[in-house]
Amino acid sequence: KQEVTQIPAALSVPEGENLVLNCSFTDSAIYNLQWFRQDPGKGLTSLLLIQSSQREQTSGRLNASLDKSSGRSTLYIAASQPGDSATYLCAVSLRRGDKLIFGTGTRLQVFP
Amino acid sequence: GAGVSQTPSNKVTEKGKYVELRCDPISGHTALYWYRQSLGQGPEFLIYFQGTGAADDSGLPNDRFFAVRPEGSVSTLKIQRTERGDSAVYLCASSKQGNTEAFFGQGTRLTVV
Numbered sequence: 001k002q003e004v005t006q007i008p009a010a011l012s013v014p015e016g017e018n019l020v021l022n023c024s025f026t027d028s029a030i031y032n033l034q035w036f037r038q039d040p041g042k043g044l045t046s047l048l049l050i051q052s053s054q055r056e057q058t059s060g061r062l063n064a065s066l067d068k069s070s071g072r073s074t075l076y077i078a079a080s081q082p083g084d085s086a087t088y089l090c091a092v093s094l095r096r097g098d099k100l101i102f103g104t105g106t107r108l109q110v111f112p
Numbered sequence: 113g114a115g116v117s118q119t120p121s122n123k124v125t126e127k128g129k130y131v132e133l134r135c136d137p138i139s140g141h142t143a144l145y146w147y148r149q150s151l152g153q154g155p156e157f158l159i160y161f162q163g164t165g166a167a168d169d170s171g172l173p174n175d176r177f178f179a180v181r182p183e184g185s186v187s188t189l190k191i192q193r194t195e196r197g198d199s200a201v202y203l204c205a206s207s208k209q210g211n212t213e214a215f216f217g218q219g220t221r222l223t224v225v
Binding site for chain 2: 004034036041042043044045046049089091097098099100101102103104105
C-alpha cells in the first residue's frame with residue numbers, strides 16, 4: 001500500500017530564507033507527483049506537477065524535484081516571504097487518472 | 113465557471129440527518145474526485161467519476177455514503193444517517209480526461225452535532 005510522508009510537519013522561518021520541504025513515498029511505481037498549497041479554511045491550489053519521467057519542475061521561486069527510485073521529492077522555496085505561509089501537501093498518483101494519495105503536509109510559517 | 117465550485121461552504125447538521133454536498137467541476141473536465149479531510153490530515157480519497165460512471169468508489173467508508181454524477185458534470189455526495197465522525201471538510205476536484213493536474217474546490221465544511 002502506497003504511503004506518503006512529509007517532513008517536517010511544521011516549519012517556522014524568518015523572511016528571506018531558502019527552504020526545502022520533503023516528501024517520501026513507499027512505492028516508487030508512481031505515475032506523477034503533485035505539490036499543493038492549502039491556506040487555512042481553503043481548498044488546495046496546485047503548485048507543480050511532475051510526471052514520473054521528469055526530474056524537476058520550476059515555477060517562479062518554486063522548484064520541485066523527483067527521485068523516483070529512492071521514493072523522494074523535494075519542494076524548494078527560494079527567498080521565502082510571509083505570503084508563503086500555508087500548509088504544503090504532496091500527493092502521488094499511481095496510474096493515469098487515478099486518485100491522489102496525500103501526505104499529511106508541512107505547515108510553514110514565514111515571519112517578517 | 114472559472115474553477116471548481118462547491119456548495120454549501122459550511123453545513124451544520126444534527127446526528128442522524130441526511131445531507132447532500134454539491135460539486136460543480138470546471139467546464140469540460142471529465143474526471144471528478146471527492147476527498148475528505150480531517151483536521152491536521154491530508155485529504156483522503158472517497159470516489160472518482162469518469163464521465164457519469166463511478167470508476168473507483170473504494171474510498172467510500174460505508175454504505176451511508178453515496179455519490180452521483182448523472183449528466184457527467186455536477187456531482188452530489190450524499191450522506192445518510194450522519195454521525196459525529198463524519199465531521200470533516202469534503203473536497204471536490206476535477207481534471208481534464210483524468211490525466212493532468214487536479215484542480216480543487218474550496219470544500220464544504222460539514223459539522224455533525
